[in-house]
Amino acid sequence: MRTWAEERDAGATVLRAAGVATAALDSDVLLTHVLGISKETLYAHPDTEMTHGAMRRFRELIERRAAGEPVAYLRGFKEFYGLRFAVDPRVLIPRPETETLVDAARDFIRGRALSVADIGTGSGAIAVALAVHEHAVRVIATDISDDALAVARVNAQDNGVADRVEFRQGDLLAPLGERLDVVVANLPYLRDVSFEHLFGDRTSLAFEPRVALTAGKDGLELIWRAAAGLGRVLAPGGAALFEIDPPLADQVVDLLRHSVGGGPHVVHDLAGDARVVIVQEA
DSSP states (O other), X not given: OOXXXXXXXXXXHHHHHTTOTXXXXXXXXXXXXXXXXXXXXXXXXXXXXXXXXXXXXXXXXXXXXXXXXXXXXXXXXXXXXXXXXXXXXXXXXXXXXXXXXXXXXXXXXXXXXXXXXXXXXTTSHHHHHHHHHOTTOEEEEEESOHHHHHHHHHHHHHTTOTTTEEEEESSTTTTOXXXXXXXXEOOOOBOHHHXXXXXXXXXXXXXXXXXXXXXXXXXXXXXXXXXXXXHHHEEEEEEEEEEOOGGGHXXXXXXXXXXXXXXXXXXXXXXXXXXXXXXXXX
């Protein structure tokens, strides 16, 4: 019978051969997931023997990871903003850089009892994170995909805010009939050509819903469409915050300046990249 350490090392070897850059880390994560133990326990007891069932499940996950499937889908969840979110191929996996968008929204909210809309909510990560950490807000989360909203509802329930996040099915701002203080959006912003290049690289993006990733030839299609409707839904003094692809920062600033007015400004993420553009209604 193989030990934990032997299976961990064998899994890492398979992933390295498949070109997975994080082979050792992914093998650790998948093995601890299968065994239901912490990484500390894994390393403290490396000579513990694997059961046949655990070995079979682990090797199945390693093969799927070697084929490019994201670790988050293999485990069924992803941590974001200190919370756990269920994820599967119906929704985009939350990215760490999107925490910059949540931080920027919270800097504007500052504990006030404001109304917030998260458009294109996907897994509900942004909407739920804001509801959990800003106790006075009321959040509406929209998505065109019923499948995505089903996942988002589970996440609101699991994180204890199902009573403060309202989900509405529809395209971008279309489900919103009221004026709101804050609109946040992490809309698809990959250019079609970028996606085609990445898809060919066996990236995990190949397993995520394309509708949640791409936005036409210039990557701005959905941001442009959302910006066009902000005048209808933003309350006086309200703010809209968009996560962006850093190379498109200047174009998004110009777009929002012409659509809403005011002085759009850019927030940079921890890596120093332009990540969020904020515009405020006069």
